[in-house]
Amino acid sequence: MTLPDRRVPHRRLLLGIVFLVLGAVLFMFLEKASGTRQLPESSATQSAKNMQRLVIALPGRDAGSENLNLAVETGAEEVDAGDPSSAALDGEPPDPEILPEGEQLTVTVKPGDSLDRLFRRHGLSVADLAAMLKLKEAKNALAVIKPGDDIQLVRREDRVLALSRELSEELTLRLARDGDSFVAEFLANPVERRPAYARGRIESSLFEAGADAGLSDTLIMNLAGVFAWDVDFALEIREGDSFSLVYEEVWQDEQRLRDGDVLAAEFVNQGRVYRAVRYRDPNGKVDYYTPEGLSVRKAFLRAPLDFSRVSSNFNPNRLHPILKTKRPHKGVDYAAPKGTPVKAAGDGRVIFRGRNGGYGNCVIIQHGGNVTTLYGHLSKFAKSAPKGGRVTQGQVIGYVGATGLATAAHLHYEYRLNGVHRNPRTVPLPEAAPVAAEYRDDFIQASRPLLAQLDAITPTRLARAD
Ligand SMILES: [Zn+2]
Structure with a gap:
């Protein structure tokens, strides 16, 4: 190796460089001799520190040159020639953060x-x-x-x-x-999950109350998702409804990344109290259950579309805008922007898809237990749900529109049991499987502390008559 033909006016600097090169060559030799190679555990701060001291670039051996290019930035008097980690020699344990031309x-x-x-x-x-x-x-x-x-x-x-x-x-x-x-x-770079708590009372909307309680929109949607089989968040939320929840926040490097899962929650809708707790059984199956261990899932969703898209000031009892009569209404109307996805309320098979008189573009699904559901006024159908096709609960089957006898975009939804119209928002729904008997004790153990935390942040609970 030869030093480049370059005059360095400072004697001490030249000396430092000589020591540095010697040190680096020795280090390279030792590394080769040891036969093992590890990346230096240099942190970004360490690299930054080194960067300030001395910046060195060496052209690669394959470039056919062994010249050293030295560029001393600042603090030349403090060159630490003995620290091999400050030199990134080609063929050495690389640390790209201190390569100047990187x-x-x-x-x-x-x-x-x-x-x-x-x-x-x-x-x-x-x-x-x-x-x-x-x-x-x-x-x-x-x-x-x-x-x-x-x-x-x-x-x-x-x-x-x-x-x-x-x-x-x-x-x-x-x-x-x-x-x-x-x-x-x-x-x-592991993340950390920290418990967090929130509660709120609804004055005008769930989103507003959630935001006041410091909840992100995602967490509010997740909260509503937990109770989607019990509560119609689109049309049945009233002033005075309340919620409390225990949830996780995900942190990394002392920064809050995002909200984690809802661990336990309570929702009071028009005086009815619903509680749910998240449970992972020993098989790894995760779901929400009532404190008694019943699944919160039911065969049907209360509302077959995202409540967040539904306009709340919509009067389903208005005069029919085209017929100008108060027509007997056998279903539920959800006003939502054209194109809002419409979901299958439950598992089943599409038995009708097409134009259907006043219903316009319409989908009818046959479910188990002799239940059918109907979705009217759609703007278009989902390709993945053809006539005769199987659909699962929550699967998108079409999109809100104003086809048929409708002046504004809305979903007309009907639920029929044995051919008879029932109110989909109040009809008793068959329940999904509870916690398996063999996991019952484990469930009680796991849910007790979460429910205790929920109680602790829900002081009104003690005062209630239920
Ligand atoms: Zn309708």
Whole structure:
């Protein structure tokens, strides 16, 4: 190795450089001799510190040059030549964060992309890609890429110095250049789940009350989802209804990432109290149950569309706008914007799909127990629910519209038992399977502390007569 022909005016600096090169060469020798190779555990702060001290770039051996390019930024007097981690020599344990010419780059996978295409588009070496894919870890982690995925890279011209891919919220794979090949490491960043509590009383809408209680829209939707078989959140919410819940917040690096699951909740709708607790049985099956261990699920949803899309100031008893009579109304009307997805209220089979007089575009589903449900005025049908096809509860079957005898977009929904109209919002519904008998004790053990927490944040509970 020779020093570049460059005059350094500062004697002490020159001395420092000589020591540095000697130290680096010695370090390289020791590394080679030890036969093992580990990535330095340098944190970003450590790297940043080193960066401030000294920035060194060495062209790769394959470039056919052994010249040293030294660039001293600041604090030349404090050059720490004895610290090998401050030098990133080619062939040394790489730390791309301290490579001065390493350019950070985030590439996003586009539809139809392969890794090969992605590399070519960004002018990156496909030989480097091949070298990376020789690693089992890389092959597994990069086997599936989908549009929208982000991949972080550090490049120097076409060479890849490092590549990072988030495998999950808690795990990142990092590949770092090591000579002409790459080494893989997995970086863990575990999330933490912290308990949180909220309660509220509805004055005008569930969303407003939820926001006042500090709940995100997602959490409010999840809360409504827990009670979707008992409460029609679209039309039956009243002033004075209340809720309380125990839930999780997901934290990472002392930052709140998002809301986690609802663990236990109570909803009081027009004086009726509903409670649910989340339970994971020893088989890993997770569901919500009443404190008595009955499933909150029922064969039918109370409302076959998202309540958040339904306009609350809608009067189903109005005069029929076209017939100008108060027609006998056998169903429930939900005013919602055209295009709002309409869901199958329960599992069943589509027995009718098409134009049906005043109902306009209409779907009728046959369910077990001789129940049929009907969905009218649809703007269009869902392709995945053809006539004769099986549908599952919650599956989208069509979209809200104003076809047939309707002046404004709304869903007309009917529920018939043995051919007789019933009010879908109040008809007693068959219940899903309770907690299995063998897990009963486990359920009681697991749910007791959650229900106690729920009691603690629901002081009115003691005062109630129920
Ligand atoms: Zn109607």
